[in-house]
Amino acid sequence: MSWWTTDETHDPARTSWVEGTDTHPDFPIQNLPLGLFAPAGQEARIGIAIGAMILDLRACVAAGLLEADIHRPCQSDSVNSLLGLASGHRRALRRRISALLSDPAYRDLVSPLLHRASDCTLHVPARIGDYTDFYVGIHHANNVGKQFRPDNPLLPNYKYVPIGYHGRASSICASGVPLRRPSGQSRTPDRDTPSFGPTARLDYELELGVWIGAGNALGAPIPIREAGDHIAGFCLLNDWSARDFQAWEYQPLGPFLAKNFHSTISPWIVTAEAMAPFRIAQPARPEGDPAPLPHLLDTADQNHGALALTLEAHLLTARMREEGLAAIRLSHGPATSMYWTVQQIVAHHASNGCNLNPGDLLGTGTISAPTRDGFGSLMELSVGGREPITLPNGETRSFVEDGDEIILRARAHADGFVAIGLGECRAMVMPAH
Structure with missing residues (x-):
């Protein structure tokens, strides 16, 4: 089937x-x-x-x-x-x-x-052998890219290859486990040398987690037409990020201490079988964009590879808890904002013969909608901290502060079927040691 x-x-x-x-x-x-x-x-x-x-x-x-x-x-x-x-x-x-x-x-x-x-x-439901984070939310990639390269936000490879990096499996935690604000190196624009201390630009990332089922032998790629058979289920993923560390360290080898200190997942694996009614066609690429290369292009995947999921990010501050206020929704948007399907990122991951194993976890990268109400990170919502957002109780936020709790949710909808959810993905930020 x-x-x-x-x-x-x-x-x-x-x-x-x-x-x-x-x-x-x-x-x-x-x-x-x-x-x-x-x-x-x-x-x-x-x-x-x-x-x-x-x-x-x-x-x-x-x-x-x-x-x-x-x-x-x-x-x-x-x-x-x-x-x-x-x-x-x-x-x-x-x-x-x-x-x-x-x-x-x-x-x-x-x-x-x-x-x-x-x-x-x-x-955490599985022993995660390996964790890979991708970057397939094109609106997020555009929004962040514009902050550093206004005239050329997307690098030339983005529309040809699902960009990803290998993350840290040991620091992935289940929903509810508090996050300790990390310390690391960063350099502010007004200084010639870096300093070490707690991150001042802690951010969340609204992502979908993809659990690998049956794996592949080392050296044996997974064809795109078979990639769906290797996906066992889905969860929510908050790949917490220290944006100041990231800006300093990511060249030339990409994220390291900016990402490996804590990632939060929703603890339930919503199986691929449960998600069957919520499979929809992948949105057509904009006119002028290149077609995927043959090893990433499959008719069935284009017809059924996207997910009818609505993703949401919420914020509950310490002051809001003290005042008995409910969390506020920061953003919401569709999973169809992904430029690549989850099957394409699996096929790409194994295209060089890399062996995937049951319980491996892939992150989609931050999923943002085209408009501000669907941005999946504070980096986007506050325009890199230059435009702090004002909360209903008068507080402002450029980045996540101590005592803040970020809560991610998602629901799948389709006409003629009962809607299902992925459960909560939440964590509160504790002060640095």
Whole structure:
């Protein structure tokens, strides 16, 4: 089956006996994302989110509710083995779980295997072997490029190759883990030499995370027509950035300490199978832009490779918390603002024979819409700090301050289907050591 094919698990008429699930904004029964959770005082295990509850897959195995060929991956302490399954096996597991949670006949048997999510700790779901961050949000690339190269914001390679760099997997944290303001080297325009200290230009980046499923052997590229089969799921990603460090260090080898201190992800992997109804055509490139080279061009990918996702970034300051105010939305925009599809970045990553493995994570780079209300970073919203934004309570922000909390959200919509979400991706900034 194709990665955009729907089945009975996507039926909008399907409901769950789990209370409150059918109206849950992120995790109705049509979603069923994978994650790693720990009930209070217990070890972490794999679960599936259903409304405000989590279904324990290890307990499902012990209760004899799952097929034998799925037992070992479901009892692991990470989701890597599940991600590495062929899509047909993941689809079979999805169908079985959907049946267990929709058919009232299973209520008495399955209810004891559910945990309230608010009582559990959510972890990074996979052992991330490698992390690569791309730069496929063309409006973000244009906005940032104009601040440094007003007459030539995009470098010549941008429209021919998905730009990316290898990031740091060890500092990727689950939503809710506080971020410590990093220290590093920077140089202000009025000085000839750099200084060392806490970043003064901390920023967030609104990104989509792409989880790799079945990998490829070293030296064996992934053809673009098969790239979708290697994508296991999606999450939200905030690739925190120290813009002052970045400006000083990124030449000639690119980001280093400006990026590797902390990245936040939403803890649930919304599977490629769950996203099938929300696959849409990749927007046509502007007239005059080059067509992708043949190894990145596939008709099916152009017809089904984009995602009908709306992404949002919110800010909650320390003062807003003290005053009992809700977070404000800084921006919102569509994932179709990506110049390259996620299949193209996977195919490109492996085009030289680089081996990808189950649980590897790719970031799309900051996704910004064409207009200011959709800019995906404070670097853009404040024009590099030159035009601070004013919040409804009178505070201003050029960059993220201590005590601020950034909250990312995303929902997928399509006519005739139930909307699903990716869950929250949030972290609060703590002062530097």
